[in-house]
Amino acid sequence: MDSRYWKARQMNQDLEKLITLHDLDVMIADLSRKEIRHQEEKLGLEADDAQKMLREMRTEFTAQLDRRLLAQYDRLASHYGNAVVPAIGGRCSGCLTRLPTAMCSDPERNDQIRSCPTCGRIIYWAD
Amino acid sequence: MRRRCVCKWGLESSDRSGAISELLSQMPDLEKRRRQLLQTALESREQAGATVVHEGVSMPHCRSILVDDFLIAVGKSADGVAWPDEKVRIVILFISPVKPGGPEEHSELIRHFASRLRDGGAEKLFDAGGPSELADMLGLEILESETDESGS
Numbered sequence: 138m139d140s141r142y143w144k145a146r147q148m149n150q151d152l153e154k155l156i157t158l159h160d161l162d163v164m165i166a167d168l169s170r171k172e173i174r175h176q177e178e179k180l181g182l183e184a185d186d187a188q189k190m191l192r193e194m195r196t197e198f199t200a201q202l203d204r205r206l207l208a209q210y211d212r213l214a215s216h217y218g219n220a221v222v223p224a225i226g227g228r229c230s231g232c233l234t235r236l237p238t239a240m241c242s243d244p245e246r247n248d249q250i251r252s253c254p255t256c257g258r259i260i261y262w263a264d
Numbered sequence: 265m266r267r268r269c270v271c272k273w274g275l276e277s278s279d280r281s282g283a284i285s286e287l288l289s290q291m292p293d294l295e296k297r298r299r300q301l302l303q304t305a306l307e308s309r310e311q312a313g314a315t316v317v318h319e320g321v322s323m324p325h326c327r328s329i330l331v332d333d334f335l336i337a338v339g340k341s342a343d344g345v346a347w348p349d350e351k352v353r354i355v356i357l358f359i360s361p362v363k364p365g366g367p368e369e370h371s372e373l374i375r376h377f378a379s380r381l382r383d384g385g386a387e388k389l390f391d392a393g394g395p396s397e398l399a400d401m402l403g404l405e406i407l408e409s410e411t412d413e414s415g416s
Contacts, residue, residue: 148297160305160328163362164312167327170367176374180317180381187313194308219362221329263332 148247152261154202155210155250159221161198162214165191206250213258222253223263229253236260266405267373269336271395275345275355280310283345284324287337287357292407298330302359305330314347318386322352323377327360327370334373335359338398340389354389356402376403 167173168188177184199207213220222231227241234255240246246262253260270290277283284306288299306324309315317323322345336358344351356377360370379385380402392398399406 153297153301156301156329157304159362160301160326160330161308163327163329164305164309167367167370170371172371173367173374176371176378180323180374180378182315182317183313187309190312191308194312219329223329223332225332263330 148261149249151203151206152247152250152259154198155206155221155259156261158195158198158202158210159214159219161191161195165195210259217256217258219258221259221261224260225263229256229258229260231258232256266403267334267336268407269338269399269402269404270407271399272337272339273395273398275339275341277341277345278343280314280322280324280345280347281307283339283341283355284310284357287339287355290337291335294335302328302330302335306357306359314349316347316350316352317378318381319350320344320352320390321354321356321381321386322347323356323358323374325356325358325360325370325374327362327366329362331359331361332363333361334369336404338395338402338404340392340398354386354398 165188168184174184210220217231219231222229224230224236224241228235232253232255234253236253240251251260252258272286272290275283275286277286284303288294288303305326305328309326310324315323315325339355341353344353345355358373360366360373385401389398389401392401396406
């Protein structure tokens with residue numbers, strides 16, 4: 138299985154929350170996608186109910202987030218569709234721009250919220 | 265080309281959360297914190313609606329930015345896992361990456377498993393004699409090094 142390593146020592150708790158929020162948003166969006174919805178319903182899964190519940194969970198979850206951080210996330214998500222992206226091979230996987238070396242080589246790089254200097258997306262390091 | 269999976273033959277957990285955790289722990293190169301975040305994502309989806317797709321079969325699944333390739337794990341339980349209102353004996357867990365084309369590939373994987381469960385396919389899973397046979401029935405190729413062949 139071609140999985141990346143996860144070497145960063147520590148991850149900022151807010152960054153973890155943003156990743157969780159992003160995954161929630163992906164699930165909510167997926168249940169609006171015709172094909173995924175169709176497949177799930179064919180399997181007997183209640184896409185409408187699940188989506189409604191996930192939206193409620195999102196509301197509860199975002200209540201715990203720092204307002205400014207949530208505003209930043211929502212602004213990026215509405216502009217790009219994806220507010221949080223992994224850095225892969227030293228590049229922002231959102232805009233593919235090479236990230237500053239100092240940013241990438243910092244062993245504590247996941248220890249704070251960092252944004253791509255070019256597109257502004259929130260970055261986390263998976264390698 | 266068949267997708268690869270890990271298999272936990274003989275799930276020990278009797279509850280949904282434990283079974284998901286057991287299956288995620290079979291995944292190679294999955295550091296603890298990332299595993300926990302993926303568990304959170306899968307459990308969120310489950311809390312929004314249990315993914316029992318056939319009597320005795322559940323299919324916890326999601327897409328996540330924490331993976332860059334498909335992660336698939338299948339598990340078989342002798343005593344059943346409470347999911348949570350009905351017991352399942354086969355768990356098919358998968359996580360798809362978030363990338364361009366990701367939704368289509370995710371949908372294709374759901375469709376693939378659905379086709380394997382149709383026309384008596386789900387019932388046959390219960391009779392699988394081992395991890396390789398179970399994976400084969402699901403149209404998967406097993407990752408031998410990560411698969412627990414014991415406990416049958």
